[in-house]
Amino acid sequence: MNIKKHWFLILLSLVSSMLSYSQQLSCSLVVKGNITLSDSSNTDLSSASVYIRQINRQIQVESNGDFIVRNLCPGRFEFRISYVGYKSIDTTLTVRDNTAFGFVLINQTQLLSDITITSRILKKNELTVEVKDTLGGLAIEETRGLSLGESLKNIAGVNSLQSGPNISKPIIHGVYSNRILIVNNGVRQEGQTWGNDHAPEIDPFIATKFSVIKGPASIRYGSDAIGGVVLVDPADMPRTPGVDGNVNLVAMTNGRVGVGSAMIEQAFGDKLEGLSWRLQGTLRKAGNARAADYYLGNTGFNEDDYSATMQYNKAHYGLQLYYSMFNTRIGIATASVVGSIGDLYAAFTRSQPIDTAGFTYNIVRPYQTVNHQLFKTSGYIDLSKNLGRIEGTYAYQRDVRKEYDADVSFNDSMNANNIPDLNFQLNTQTVDLAWEHPAIKNKIVGSIGFNFITHSNIEQGTSYQQLIPNFLDYGGGIYAIEKFQTRKWIFEGGIRYDYRWLQAYALDPTNPTIEIKPIYNWQNATVNLGAEYKFSDHFYTMYNFGTAWRPPQVIELFANGIHQSAAAFEIGDSSLTLEKAYNNNLSFIFGGEKFSFEVGFYVNYFHHYIYLKPDSLPVQTIQGAFPAFTYTQVNALFEGLDLNITYDITKHLRLVSKTSIVRARNETTNEWLINIPADRYDNSIRYHWDSTGKWKSFFIGIGNLAVSRQIRVPPNSDYVVPPPGYDLWGMEAGCSIPFYKRYIDINLIVTNLTNVSYRDYLNRFRYYMDDLGRNISLRVMVPF
Numbered sequence: 001m002n003i004k005k006h007w008f009l010i011l012l013s014l015v016s017s018m019l020s021y022s023q024q025l026s027c028s029l030v031v032k033g034n035i036t037l038s039d040s041s042n043t044d045l046s047s048a049s050v051y052i053r054q055i056n057r058q059i060q061v062e063s064n065g066d067f068i069v070r071n072l073c074p075g076r077f078e079f080r081i082s083y084v085g086y087k088s089i090d091t092t093l094t095v096r097d098n099t100a101f102g103f104v105l106i107n108q109t110q111l112l113s114d115i116t117i118t119s120r121i122l123k124k125n126e127l128t129v130e131v132k133d134t135l136g137g138l139a140i141e142e143t144r145g146l147s148l149g150e151s152l153k154n155i156a157g158v159n160s161l162q163s164g165p166n167i168s169k170p171i172i173h174g175v176y177s178n179r180i181l182i183v184n185n186g187v188r189q190e191g192q193t194w195g196n197d198h199a200p201e202i203d204p205f206i207a208t209k210f211s212v213i214k215g216p217a218s219i220r221y222g223s224d225a226i227g228g229v230v231l232v233d234p235a236d237m238p239r240t241p242g243v244d245g246n247v248n249l250v251a252m253t254n255g256r257v258g259v260g261s262a263m264i265e266q267a268f269g270d271k272l273e274g275l276s277w278r279l280q281g282t283l284r285k286a287g288n289a290r291a292a293d294y295y296l297g298n299t300g301f302n303e304d305d306y307s308a309t310m311q312y313n314k315a316h317y318g319l320q321l322y323y324s325m326f327n328t329r330i331g332i333a334t335a336s337v338v339g340s341i342g343d344l345y346a347a348f349t350r351s352q353p354i355d356t357a358g359f360t361y362n363i364v365r366p367y368q369t370v371n372h373q374l375f376k377t378s379g380y381i382d383l384s385k386n387l388g389r390i391e392g393t394y395a396y397q398r399d400v401r402k403e404y405d406a407d408v409s410f411n412d413s414m415n416a417n418n419i420p421d422l423n424f425q426l427n428t429q430t431v432d433l434a435w436e437h438p439a440i441k442n443k444i445v446g447s448i449g450f451n452f453i454t455h456s457n458i459e460q461g462t463s464y465q466q467l468i469p470n471f472l473d474y475g476g477g478i479y480a481i482e483k484f485q486t487r488k489w490i491f492e493g494g495i496r497y498d499y500r501w502l503q504a505y506a507l508d509p510t511n512p513t514i515e516i517k518p519i520y521n522w523q524n525a526t527v528n529l530g531a532e533y534k535f536s537d538h539f540y541t542m543y544n545f546g547t548a549w550r551p552p553q554v555i556e557l558f559a560n561g562i563h564q565s566a567a568a569f570e571i572g573d574s575s576l577t578l579e580k581a582y583n584n585n586l587s588f589i590f591g592g593e594k595f596s597f598e599v600g601f602y603v604n605y606f607h608h609y610i611y612l613k614p615d616s617l618p619v620q621t622i623q624g625a626f627p628a629f630t631y632t633q634v635n636a637l638f639e640g641l642d643l644n645i646t647y648d649i650t651k652h653l654r655l656v657s658k659t660s661i662v663r664a665r666n667e668t669t670n671e672w673l674i675n676i677p678a679d680r681y682d683n684s685i686r687y688h689w690d691s692t693g694k695w696k697s698f699f700i701g702i703g704n705l706a707v708s709r710q711i712r713v714p715p716n717s718d719y720v721v722p723p724p725g726y727d728l729w730g731m732e733a734g735c736s737i738p739f740y741k742r743y744i745d746i747n748l749i750v751t752n753l754t755n756v757s758y759r760d761y762l763n764r765f766r767y768y769m770d771d772l773g774r775n776i777s778l779r780v781m782v783p784f
Contacts (some may be wrong), residue, residue: 009537010530012382015094018401019195021079024318024678024779028279028296029071029072029073029074029095030068030069030070030071030072030096030097030098030099031069031072031093031095031099031100031101032066032067032068032099032206033050033051033066033067033068033069033071033101033102033103033409034064034065034066034067034100034102034103035048035061035065035067035081035083035103035105035397036065036102036104036105036165037083037105038319039194043442044063045061045062045064045065045083046061046062046063046633047082047083047485047486047487048061048065048081048082048083048304049061049063049080049081049082049270050067050079050080050081050084051079051080052069052078052079052080052591053077053078053080053134053136053623054081054635054673055072055077055113055591055596055646057504057592057593058534058537058538059071059092059537060537060705063161064183064568065609067319070336071134071593072095072676073648073652073654073688074095074696074697075195075651076092076093076094076095076136076137076138076292077092077093077095077133077137077195078090078091078092078136078137078209079091079093080090080330081103083105085286088105088481089103089105090134090185090328091376092137092208092209095574097176097431099347101715102340104138105148109159110376111372112356114163117578118734120504120652121650122664129136131493131564133155133156133157133158133211133212133214134208134209134210134211134212135151135152135154135155135210135211136208136209136210139154139408140207140208140209140210141701141779141781142732142734142749142779143204143614143780144202144204144205144248144250144259144261144349144779145250145252145257145259145284145779146775147166147168147204148170148182148199148200148202148204148230148232149161149168149169149170149199150198150206150208150784151169151210152210152212152230155467155661156557156642156643156644156658156659156660156682157172157173157212157600157640157642158170158171158172158212158660159171159660159677159680160759160762161176161177161675161762161764162334162762162763162764162765163565163566163567163763163764163765164263164296164299164333164336164763164764164765165255165284165289165291165296165299165771166199166299166301166330166331166332167198167565168199169199169200169678170182170212170230170742171762172212172214172227172228172230173214173225173227173228173238173602173604173638173640173662174595174638174640174662174664174676174677175227175228175604175638176227177713178192178224178550178553179224179225179226179227179228179581180225180227180228180230181221181222181224181228181229181230182200182202182229182230182232183221183229183230183231183232184200184202184324184374185206185232185233185234185309185322185324185376186220186376186378186393186476187374187376187393187395187397187430188222188430188453188711189201189202189232189397190342190399190426190430190453190455190527191370191372191396191397191399191401191426191505194384198401198565198579200701201328201370201372201399202232202283202326203261203280203305203307203324203325203326204232204237205248205261205263205280205282206232206245206280206305206307206324207232207233207234208233208234208235209233210230210231210232210233211230211231211233212228212229212230212231213228213229213230213231214228214585214602214642217480218496218546218547218548218549218764219494219495219496219526219527219528219546220449220479220481220494221525222451222453222477222498222525223477223496223498223526223548223549223550223632224548224549224550224551225548226548226549226550226579226581226583226606227581229253229322229579234309235312237264237265237267237276237278237309237311237320239267239276239313240265240267240277241270242266242267243265243266244264244265244266244783244784245262245263245264245266245783245784246262246263246781246782246783246784247260247261247262247781247784248260248261248262248306248779248780248781248782249779249780249781249782250777250778250779250780251777251778252286252420252773252775252776252777252778253285253339253709253774253777254289254290254772254773254774254775255287255289255290255300255775256286256287256359256361256362256380256713257284257285257286258283258284258285258286258317258748259282259283259284260282260283261280261281261283262280262281263278263279263280264278264279264280264403265279266278268365270781271782274312274313274314275311275312276310276311276312276313277308277309277310277311277434278307278308278309278310279308280306280307280308281304281305281306281307281405281665282304282305282306283303283304284301284302284303285300285301285302285303285361286300286301286360286361287300287359287360288300288358288359288360288477288605289755290359290772290773291660291769291770291771291772291773292350292354292752292757292758292770292773292774293352293757293770293773294352294356294770295356295357295358295359296333296335296353296355296357296769296770297333297335297355297356297357298331298332298333298334298357298363298364298366298367299331299332299333300331300360300361300362300363301328301330301331301363302328302329302363303326303327303328303329304327304328305324305325305326306324306325306483307322307323307324307325308322308323308324309321309322309323309512309558310466312441316381316382317379317380317381318379318380319377319378319379320376320377320378320379320568321376321377322374322375322376322377322378323373323374323376324373324374325371325372325373325374325376326370326371326372326373327370327371328369328370329363329367329368329369330361330363330367330368330369330370331364331366331367332366332367332368332564332565332567333353333567333765333767333768333769334355334357334366334406335347335353335355335768335769336553336567336593336765336767336768337406337567337624338624338626339546339624339625340620340624340625341618341620344618344625344626344627345618346381348719348720348767348768350768352769352770353414353768353769357648362698365404365405365406365407365408366403366404366405366564366565366567366591367404367421368402368403368404368407368564368565369402370399370400370401370402371398371400372397372398372399372400373397373398373399373773374395374396374397375393375396375397376393376471377393377394377395378391378392378635379391379392379393380392380395385438385488386438387438388435388436388437388438389435389436390432390433390434390435390436390574391433391434391436392432392433392434393430393431393432394429394430394431395427395428395429395430396425396427396428396429396776397426397427397430398425398426398428399424399425399426399428399431400423400425400426401422401423401426402420402422402423403418403421403422403423403426403563403564403565404418404421404425404468404564405421405422405564405623405625406624407623407624409577415644421562421564421623422459422467422468423459423460423541424446424459424460424468425458425460426455426456426457426459427455427456428453429453429455429555430451430452430453431448431451431452431453432450432451432452433447433450433451433506434447434448434449434450435447435448435449439667443484443485443486444479444482444483444484445482445483445484446480447480447481448478448479448480449478449479449480449481450476450477450478450479451476451477451478451479453474453475453476454472454474454475455471455472455473455474455577456471456472456474457469457470457471457472458470458556462532465569466506466512466558466560466561467555467559467560467561467562467563468505468554468555468559469504469505469506469507469554469558469766470503470505471502471503471504471505471554471573471596472503473500474500474501475498475499475500475501476498476499477496477497477498478496478497479494479495479496480494480495480496481493481494482494487534488533488534489531489532489533489534490531491530492528492529492530492531493527493528493529493530494527494528495525495526495528496525496527496771497523497524497525497526498523498524498525498526498528499521499522499523500520500521500522500523500551500699501519501521501664502520502521502551502554503517503518503519503520503558504516504517504520504554504557504558505517506518506558507560507561507697509560517623518574520551520557522551522578523567524549524578524580526548526549527546527547528544528545528546528547529545529546530542530543530544530545531543538590538591538592539588539590539591540588540589541586541587541588542585542586542587542588542589543584543585543586543587544583544584544585545582545584545585546581546583547580547581547583548580549578549579549581550578550579550582551578551579552576552577552578552579552610552631553571555570555631556572556573556576556610557572557573557574557576557631558574559570559571559572559631560572562621562623562626566764567626567668567764567765568626568627568628568629568764569618569619569621569626569627569628569629570612570628570630570631570633571615571628571629571630571631572630572759573630573631573632573633576608576631576633577608577633578608578611578784579606579607579608579609579633580606580607580608581604581605581606581607582604582605582607583602583603583604583605584602584603584604585600585601585602586600586602587599587601588600589598594647594648595645595646595647596645596646596647596783597643597644597645597646598642598643598644599642599643599644600641600642600643601638601640602638602639602641603637603638603639604637604638604639605635605636605638606635606636606637606638607636608633608650608673609633609634609635609636610631610632610633611631611632611674611675612629612630612631612675613630613631613632613674614627614628614629614717614718614719615627615628615629615630618719623648627645627719627767634652634666634667634669634673635666635667635668636664636665636666636667636673637665637667638662638663638664639659639662639663639664640660640661640662640663641661642656642658642659642660643659643660644656644657644658645657645658649685652686652687652688652689653685653687654683654684654685654686655683655684656683656685657681657682657683657684657687658679658680658681658682658683658686659679659680659681659682659745660677661679661680662676662677662680663676663712664676664712666714669714671714672712672714674713674714674717674718675762675764676710676712677761678707678708678709678710678722678725678761679707679708680705680706680708681705681707682704682705682706683702683703683706683760684697684701684702684703684730685701685702685703686700686701686732687699687700687701688700695736695737695738696735696736696738696743697734697735697736697743698734698735699732699733699734700733701731701734702729702730702731702732703729703730703731704727704728704729704730705728705730706727706728707725707726707727707728708723708725708761709723709724709725709761710761717719719767720766722758722761722762723758723759723766724758726756726758726760727756728751728752728753728754728756728758729752729753729754730749730750730751730753731749731750731753732747732749732750733746733747733748734746734747734748740784741784742783742784744780744781744782744783745779745780745781746778746779746780746781747778747779748774748776748777748778748779749776749777749779750774750777751772751775751777752772752773752774752775753774754774755774756773757770757773758770758771759771
């Protein structure tokens with residue numbers, strides 16, 4: 001992989017874009033807007049903020065609240081409207097012709113969760129000084145049918161840690177696992193505690209927007225949000241009386257994947273005004289995936305997901321009930337099943353598995369099943385004008401994971417009940433309370449909050465070794481956040497204190513017949529400071545410093561056995577201590593009429609960083625041979641940058657370039673750290689136009705993803721050396737077709753167009769097999 005070549009291309013596009021900045025405007029659509037305040041008609045609104053995500057532009061607002069956005073191309077745009085002391089609006093608007101919108105901002109003391117944009121009600125989204133990227137609108141529609149981890153890879157700085165073709169979880173700025181907190185519809189997702197290979201139990205179809213907060217977000221979301229937060233946000237509940245909905249259909253050639261998802265919702269009027277409901281469900285099915293030259297045996301999956309929401313909102317109070325269920329059965333590639341250590345080393349050296357199956361939808365051992373249920377109730381109440389508002393959320397989650405080895409266990413063979421080798425049930429309860437005080441002199445806003453969480457884990461498997469013991473834990477935290485805004489500056493600061501308690505019921509590693517009950521206590525404080533400065537309407541910068549910490553997880557402390565879904569033998573260390581992080585993020589954002597860029601730099605230091613280190617030798621068990629890994633701690637330094645460039649070459653032609661680079665050092669041993677993403681360069685060019693006829697928003701594009709070989713690893717630090725880098729080409733096309741006064745959206749996407757054979761360094765199954773070959777995806781969204 002020629003790294004210099006990619007840097008040259010990026011530099012060339014940057015220079016040429018800047019030289020061409022003064023050329024004529026690319027598109028001619030005009031959007032006019034007006035901002036008004038619900039409780040005032042004479043306020044100077046020139047310091048209000050209007051930001052459009054897709055074009056990285058800050059729009060100048062007149063003192064009377066008027067603003068104009070010129071030279072837009074047809075499409076969907078994410079608008080953020082904000083003003084100190086008032087609820088910010090964060091919404092996606094479709095622009096097909098010259099149009100106008102009106103926005104009404106609600107005072108913090110008036111409404112908790114409702115903001116009016118003309119006749120629509122939109123729930124608030126907290127605005128903070130943080131590095132935050134959002135995937136929504138057309139961008140999220142183009143990921144429909146993919147897992148959450150795969151969908152987020154479209155954001156610069158975000159990768160995924162994989163275990164085969166169907167299991168992935170997000171990596172942000174090189175860190176992963178329990179350092180990344182996922183907030184699903186306002187509730188922290190619990191179910192990933194057991195390992196790096198466990199994908200989030202979330203149906204991406206419930207969301208209309210994914211947001212990624214890069215860097216520490218511990219003040220608001222919890223002390224363990226060291227690496228960042230992924231926000232999975234569903235659409236706002238309807239407020240206009242009537243029934244609405246949509247159907248999404250997806251078909252993919254690789255694995256012969258079929259996906260169907262439907263949503264229906266209704267808002268009532270008259271005497272039931274304020275009452276609304278929503279039902280949603282998804283079915284996914286896939287057979288064996290295919291690499292460029294062969295099928296990947298036992299890599300199919302089945303999934304069915306459901307959710308239901310009911311909401312009742314009035315002017316000064318409201319209540320929402322939410323329930324979701326996620327069910328999946330995922331095959332574990334047979335290529336990872338090895339009988340002896342000699343066979344394991346032989347598998348490491350093969351270019352393809354010795355047993356390459358054909359295509360089938362059948363899923364056999366080894367496999368895993370997951371059932372995740374979430375129940376949430378949340379509400380708010382407005383106090384008097386001088387007392388602010390209070391909101392609260394209670395959530396219960398039950399996560400049941402069963403993992404089945406390739407060989408039937410002795411107990412299973414006796415009674416033929418298909419008893420899993422590993423069987424976990426994790427029960428989680430969380431409580432969140434927050435008080436937002438009234439704005440002070442219309443410039444200072446803030447909140448004080450409290451969080452509580454408790455887990456109980458029950459293990460009922462038949463494995464003769466204990467991967468995860470039974471345990472009980474609880475924890476709580478209190479926090480305060482304040483924000484001050486002037487015309488040019490935004491300052492934000494926060495502080496938080498957390499306490500965690502854990503008791504495990506583990507087997508003594510020296511004598512497995514004896515149960516031990518160790519108790520752990522942890523407590524610490526975290527701080528966060530941020531500032532944003534607006535140089536002009538088109539250019540601003542942000543800096544954020546934050547501390548964070550997390551206690552070692554149960555699997556990191558006590559693992560001692562075969563992790564079926566990871567095809568690995570994992571060993572914990574009960575002496576692990578707190579992991580602490582000190583994070584710095586600096587970003588520059590420029591949004592012009594034809595050219596925009598966003599560049600972010602980060603330097604993050606970890607004290608006692610915990611990671612899974614490959615042992616020098618594999619382990620032979622009665623169930624086969626497995627690569628062995630031990631959880632260990634070192635001091636680590638992460639440095640890197642994310643670069644986003646968008647340039648409108650002509651009226652219809654747009655170039656998008658994304659670069660992600662991360663460097664991570666083991667400061668304890670003064671060498672590189674393993675399992676860090678390689679340099680990644682994602683470039684695409686799209687031609688789009690809007691027909692004068694009934695069909696709208698045609699586009700066609702081509703893209704290239706170039707991933708370098710990860711050469712920054714210690715020698716002899718893994719069972720297999722990092723694979724070569726790779727280049728993947730892709731194509732896309734789409735349009736909107738009129739359908740009963742609405743539009744059916746259709747897009748066709750081809751990935752790995754040239755059917756390249758490759759292995760990704762962050763795929764743990766690269767030891768045994770290649771990654772996915774060519775895949776053609778057809779997506780259709782039908783509204784009604």
